[in-house]
Amino acid sequence: MEVYDLLVIGAGSAGVRLSRMAAATGLTVAVVEKEYLGGTCVNVGCVPKKLFVYGSHVREDIEDAAGYGWQADSVKFDWTVLRRNKDNEINRLNGVYRNLLVNSGVTLIEGEASFVSSSETEVLVKIKSAKSPDSHLEGGEGTQIRAKKVIIATGSTPFIPRIPGSELANTSTDMFYLDKLPETAIVWGGGYIAVEFAGILQGLGVDTTLVYRGELFLRGFDEEVRQFVKGEIEKKGVKLRFNENIESLERGSGSEVLNVQLSSGERVCAGMVLAATGRVPNVKQLDLSCVSVQLNDKGEVKVDQNFRTSHPLIYGLGDVIGGPQLTPVALAEAMALLPHLTGGSEVKVDYDFIPTAVFCQPNIGTVGYSEEQARERYGDIAVFKSSFRPMKHTMTESAERTFMKLLVDRASDRVVGAHMVGAEAGEIIQGIAVAIKAGATKAHFDSTIGIHPTAAEEFVTMRQPSN
Ligand SMILES: Cc1cc2nc3c(=O)[nH]c(=O)nc-3n(C[C@H](O)[C@H](O)[C@H](O)COP(=O)(O)OP(=O)(O)OC[C@H]3O[C@@H](n4cnc5c(N)ncnc54)[C@H](O)[C@@H]3O)c2cc1C
């Protein structure tokens, strides 16, 4: 039996990047994948989600067109077309990932991996599920693989709180494969997935209510951003119920409707409940106890700063080790681990100033500290902000507004946070993130000439602090 230099478990964002980069250095690499190439991001995450966001926004684009003289009298939406075109695009991407791996010389193994045992020099892994008949992948039921090093890159999976009837709830994964859309939906949760899917569903014509147990959703984001987003989402027609939770679900007799018991005592009906209540690391099927890999108190694979687990030959990367659950972070971790495996010069992942976007409608783009965090860290903070009607909507009926905010450490003049809620906020904040990461000061922002007429130019023209 061949002994691979490296066996990667999981062909998601982290696993694919690591395996092909490692194979390019001449190591013999195998990757085991149980479900789909590209992992969560490509199949049931970032990519199809963003396609759905685009799809759902078309409704507003059509409404806005009237202000510019375009008449669209007969407008119809067909979910099956959106879903099918999305599926085709994801299939295309699966093929791209397959080619990337194969062309890099990586051996693809289809199946679910679990640990068997280890010695001082090798780890033994077995493949549980059988290979599908039309698969071009190697492996199959009972295959055992030996490797000098193993990488756990198994990602995470949706978590649904245990309540009576929780099996009736859908997860974000289910949302990508629905046969039809319901007329009404309750989105349960207040994080990224909840606000993104509330926007998608409402935009596609589903009467949507978001139920969140806390005071205000998007915990951890800048308080004013959260308040602003609340207002904007409400304008789009999503009903927001905060300080509310779901206690049980029950199928209504003879109907497709669910009866939903809320913590306030009210009982409501919905065609669907989407549990957007967080994710848990994929570790259950790995039989980690066979190799004494330890988990932390959140059930994530515990690693040191070089991504090594408690076992010297086993490493962890991406969602399964906790930290920010974002694809670019998983990729950065893979690139930082590579030199440890290949003897290259050290690369560290810098977890400060990671930019992120929430693809609610309008988008949030953010980098650096919230005002609350910045005050705690730096003390004296100058706050620059602006809220305005975007130029596009001076000619439409839309009431959508844009919000921007810069936070400056008064002692050093360094910009330590930039936040935006508005169209293409993610696109705009990516550029600002480079400046902030490079240590740009407010003086640098002020001396940068704007691009006119854009919304983004506001970031270099805010002169008067609000405090
Ligand atoms: C709905 C949704 C939207 C998202 N949107 C964004 C976004 O817009 N931007 C962003 O940056 N991030 C987004 N994310 C997060 C992003 O998808 C993850 O952070 C990223 O995919 C993590 O990569 P990973 O390699 O750690 O894990 P994954 O991509 O999940 O890959 C893990 C792979 O391991 C496989 N696997 C698991 N166990 C085994 C086993 N025992 N044997 C073999 N294979 C196994 C899985 O099938 C999977 O393919 C989103 C997530 C979700 C759920």
Ligand SMILES: NC(=O)c1ccc[n+]([C@@H]2O[C@H](COP(=O)([O-])OP(=O)(O)OC[C@H]3O[C@@H](n4cnc5c(N)ncnc54)[C@H](O)[C@@H]3O)[C@@H](O)[C@H]2O)c1
């Ligand atoms: N645009 C993006 O980059 C993007 C998009 C989607 C997801 N993601 C990543 O995926 C991760 C997971 O997303 P998510 O939205 O599922 O998780 P999350 O952690 O962001 O939000 C989970 C929500 O569920 C609520 N919740 C948890 N347990 C609950 C319970 N028992 N009862 C009621 N409510 C409960 C929490 O209060 C929280 O509001 C995110 O943290 C993010 O890193 C990123």
